Amino acid sequence: MGRHRKVVIASDGIDRREKGYYSTPEFVAHFLSSKCLEIAPNARRVLDPCAGKEELLPLFIKKGISTDTFDIIDHGIHGATRFEQADFLKFYASTFAEMPLFASARHSDHDIIIANPPYNCHEVDYIRRNKLWLGSVFAEVGVHNMYSMFMYALIRMAKPGCVIGLIVSDSFLSHTAHAPLREYLIKNCSVELIALCPTDLFKSQKADVRTCIVVLRKEGTQGAVEVLNRPKSEADFRNAIARQSFERLSLSEILLQSKDDANEFIIGCPSDIRLLFSCDRIGTKFKCVTGISTGNDKRFLSKVPTSDHSVPFYKNPAGRRFFCPPDAFLPNNFLEIEKKERTFMVRNKSLLMQSGVSCSSMGVAFGACRLPENATFGVNANIICDDNDAWWLLGYLNSYLVGYLVRGVMLRTNMITSGYVSRIPLISISPSAKEEIGEIAKIAYKSKMSHGHEEAIEDINSIIYDEEEISLDSQLMLEVFSREMLKRV
Template sequence: MILIVIKAGVDMGRRPKIIASFEEEDRRESGYYATPKFVADFLARRMLDLCPEAKTVLDPCVGRGELIGTFGEAGLHVTGYDIIDRSPVGCAKFEVADFLEIVGASEGLSLFHDVKRPSFDLVVANPPYNCHETDYIRKNKVKLVERFGKATALNMYSLFVRAIIEYATDSAVIGLVTHDSFLTAVGHQELRRYILQNCVIHDLHLCPTSLFKDQNADVRTCLLVLEKKKDGQGVIRTSNRVATVSEFRNALFKKDFHDQFLDDVTLRHERDNAEFIVGVSDEIAKLFSGRRLSDIAPCITGISTGSDATYIRRKSEDGYRIPFYKNPASRRFFAQPDGFLCDNYEEVGRTVSNFMIRNKNLLTLGGLSCSSMGVKFGAAIRPPNTLCGVNPNVIINDDRMWSLLSYLNSKLCLYLVRGVLIRSNMITAGYAARIPVPVFSNQAENTLLCLGRRGFELAQAGADVSGIKAEIDQTIEHDLSLSYNVRELLTAFDQDPTRLS
């Protein structure tokens, strides 16, 4: 068995060079963040447990050597690569080299230099955390997509993850500290399926959002331990995101994990995109086998102006009279329009290329406008004869609108959206369309209908709606007979979705 460990990375858009003083390094440009020692020690111990016969280790983006210490102490021979010489500690051998060039050259891709591919027992990594706007991806997007797949063009870390798995030999164990947007973002479904098709998953642990706070980074990460082989999937050790670094350290030290099977940690329904889910109980997971929001009413996106300042005014005035809803965000039940769109928007849509009108026949029917940005998902009434932006909008105008309004503002719905479907990034109509909507009893449905109307009236009057929301949550939890543990989870998540999502 071979172990592969890959660590803190850099922006491969720049050619190999030596920074005179890495103390002055711009981390937003390089994407390099040092891995905390307790995380590095945990990964090394876990990987050596899985691969006790390992003899040599490669760290292809070694940084200062934070991830390799335990391997060196265990007597393994460690080779480090990086395009920046940060004087890594613990390497028996260090080379200024570009891992992506090495992997690319293995298939003769002309984009990369002709680099001889070395062989190692082990490799370890925390890939760089920078996005598709890096020069490297921007300049080489076509060839990168052709070589490594569409998801790799989204950012550097997904490019590294794909390259690492491809580089690994059969039975290699791969340990990653990496950004976690690949777990649920629709753009990464290709990468998720590549992982599932080529690897056995041993560990998946969500890190607290404050893990790199001492390095002035607010980045969502996870620990992922894989073994490169196509079958033999067994139990997966998982742990959900906790609020603090100290809680996370204790969980890793005490091995406070859940043992789950692959079907427990992935959404496999044909409507879904093989999302990885962590900490989701059977009670919640089974909701994804039932009806979705799009089964009740169309869930659509609207108008992208390309320049809001040009076509939208804050107040109604001559030529700008159409109420326009962009994103109710935390404004639940009732929201004033975000502005007023130009009256001749249809003409603009025909003549201006980046002014895009989608779902034209449904837009003015009104219904519910859902939040797209911000962690707190919710919905507000959007009256007929108004228009909407690219946030999710549910086109519905019968009495079901009121009960659905209640449900979309519930703790359960918030968790389903931000704790399962999409833990980061904006919520598009595609995500919203897949929100599970349980079938409630007639009594509960009528109660939710009344509460939705009452919540709208109170919010319209500027009154507090927290009492209504509590009644909605109580009605839903009672009707679905949710367990005490699930209710506690929903409450904790509702109180702090930013840190727990």
């Protein structure tokens, strides 16, 4: 079935998806502009590179601070600003980039840069149309999203001391693709504030984006970071802002920086759980791999075993736990097919047919099922190990703790690759606890049921909490997180 392009027309006739126009709620704009001014009280010049209807600027204008703005659309609202109708990324490339189209300046003269860059717009089209120059101008961080290119450009052009206040998609906090952007950000700025916004912040404008507020200071001295975990609703967010209920944490308390990490920001993670990231990771002890992509499941897979399709194929346990039957059966001659069909790919051949644990790749909840011997697997993450480890790992991977580590800390978007699974902390756990967890997992598996294992999971949770001395507060948080997650399945 073809994908239909969604069009969201605002009351002023603008296609929001096309142009990425979403209006920042007044209380958020006020909070962000006040925070920037609190850090740079003597600011004289402010830039908003994608100003829309100047929603972020009233406080600056009221204080008589000079404001410069850009937007690809002229919304006709220009308070007292100097407005230029232009593509800001092109302006940046021609004025400030390392390899500028026509170089002229190194830094902008603004004391504050404030922005809610476009997202949800047709970045795929935009990137395709402008691929050549975007590729060279944004080589350092990659050409992934409009908002990430805006972020990089703004940090790069800001003068030392400039305060940068942004409302951006929260995917940059932990997504692998944005590792270079995070590295650039941390190298060049102090992080002053990170607040996760409630998911309903732009819902009334039909935008289903998970956003956060970030305040940075170019070449600033890193002190405590003000941090706010995601409030449940806009009302809670207003309250949190009004009461200034931010935690003050050191940067190292909110950043994953070991050799296995890529500077992921972990917001709202209790300290006893954060400490688990100093353990070894699953990938240091076990092979964590993907397998076969057929390129055309309909053509190559059979739902039932037949004489010429008899190779069990596991491709994504999704919401199933402990046990799942094969998702399909591969042709017996699949290795021959690979040689003839360009899009039929068999990775990690030597690990196929070995036993282990198969993890979900898509779906809201993270879960794992046993991968039996003599089976194959798809592009989901699979941990290859013998029975000694497989049973307890199966139990561990289905615990609330791992569900939270994967969905709440390491990854905020949907696809869980083998790279992510290999970075799950491998908690140090006593042999007797391993055995107990393994027994529970084995009984759940032998029931041949894929759902309804709440009691088993609770038993596993208790063993893990005791072993790792997880505080009652954290246990409660894990429970609430898991229940919320399950509601979304």
